[in-house]
Amino acid sequence: NTNIPNPEEPERLVERCVLKAKEIIEQGLIRTGNAEKYEKEFIAYWENAYGEESRVETQMLSLIKDEGDLPDHVDYIHLKSPIGKFNSIIYSDAQAFETIKTYLGRNKIEYRESPTFYLGQVDISSPPFHLSNGEVISIIKSLNKYEEFIKYLSSEPILPIVTFAKIINERNLIFGWAHKQLELKNKKRRRLRIKKEIKLSPKTYYKIVNPENETLFVDRFSPQTFSWSGLGRRTSADFSVHETHKGKKVLVAGLGSIGSNLIPYLENIGVVEFRLVDSDILSLDNIGRHLLGLSDVYKRKTHAIRDYLESKNPLTSVITREERVVSLVNSDPSFFTACDYYFFCTGDINSEMWLGNNILKSSWKRPAFFIWVEPYLIGGHCVYFNGIDSIDWNALFPNNKFVYNFISEKAHETTEFTKQEAGCQTTYIPYSSSILLLFIAAIYPKIFNHFQSAGANTCYSWAGDLSFAREKNIAISECGLNVDSFNLVERRI
Secondary structure: OOOOOOOOOHHHHHHHHHHHHHHHHHHHHHOHHHHHHHHHOHHHHHHOOOOOOOOOEOOEEEOOOOOOOOOOOOEEEEEEEEEOOEEEEEEOOHHHHHHHHHHHHHOOOOEEEEEOEEEEEOOOOOOOOOOEHHHHHHHHHHOOOHHHHHHHHHOOOOOOEEEEEEEEOOEEEEEEEEOOOEEEEEEEEOOEEEEEEEEOOHHHHHHHHOHHHOOOEOEEEOOEEOOHHHHHHHHOOOHHHHHHOOOOEEEEEOOOHHHHHHHHHHHHHOOOEEEEEOOOEOOHHHOOOOOOOHHHOOOEHHHHHHHHHHHHOOOOEEEEEOOOHHHHHHHOOHHHHOOOEEEEOOOOHHHHHHHHHHHOOOOOOOOEEEEEEOHHHOEEEEEEEOOOOOOOHHHHOHHHOOOOOOEOHHHHHHOOOOEEOOOOOOEEOOOOHHHHHHHHHHHHHHHHHHHHOOOOOEEEEEEOOHHHHHHOOOOEOHHHOOOOOOOEEEEEO
């Protein structure tokens, strides 16, 4: 750079930079060799506000997949109450809208639905895109769709909305505009003719195409793609790996401290449907180790976790049952067969022994993870069943005692580990929430691997803070004598 700016006239440097930038942009648009680069930047040009134009609407969700075939129609949803900052939705597949529809109904969000006038894939002209009625009607006419557009306006949609598709970086994206619900009327005032804006109703939308309204500008919008594939592309370094988990459905039975804190890990694997089973209500003394907090106390655990999942991502399907898992298996086994994986975190050894012994010979046979912890979380365990090979559960739990416990059998016989709240009949096992999260984090990579490949039946035993056990004079079993604290032991079973 050989330019030497004059410090006395800094505005000249700014002026020169602006003129040079304008020249580069104009030359770039003229040269055919830059067309591809321009296409890649289409979104930036489309969302840019020109002159005194108000901002382009981007607070609109698009449920239309950005891969595969282009849609053949686009429908518009106006939300009377927003989802966060989003006050409208577009979609083309009724099934894709079904999960969001359930979420809207559950949260009492009213909405109105209307078709848009969909142009298909369109090569919109170069920017600026401060488009008027006259300009967009010319585009519609060039596509031989003007008569269809008149019929669309006569159908009295909620809003006169036009949508179109563009393929950018191999993604199918939808854009569009809404015509202002106005017409211009010439009025006389003190011998002067002035144009006055008159509000149009759906019955008079056909007047939008009248010549006197050509100068009214349309309101552009740029919807934000909200789909599993779109989320996966942004959150996975290897999108193909993320896709292997696409569509997985899991059942989680037991939504106490273990089951609830497992939920964020599972949703990050890419699970699209959760089936939640628990008969309990979240109490105040639960929240110290639970995923949820004070605002969810006195809610059913299933409903509270459902609200958590749906508020984070309404695309997630959540189905709940408020009963004990064994009774549900007997009354409605089809609730289980729709799943790909089971997570049993009930802490009830009798129930889980029954499930383990019956799962292989049942119609609801699927890969399953049985997860529980020992008192003070001196040990945590996960037994993985691959859905194919049998497990000798009686050998794993002789006399209802797990053979790989870190706390010795003698300590269990001589020490009362369960605690009871004053004035309360329920009991609990003490352990730290921070140690619990370390345990779940330790077994999560193993769960992730089994989602990719079934593998063999395996027992994962994680040693907690063994020094704490020694301080409390809690005898360690032979299984824990040669294991360091916070290490995972893996055994084929």
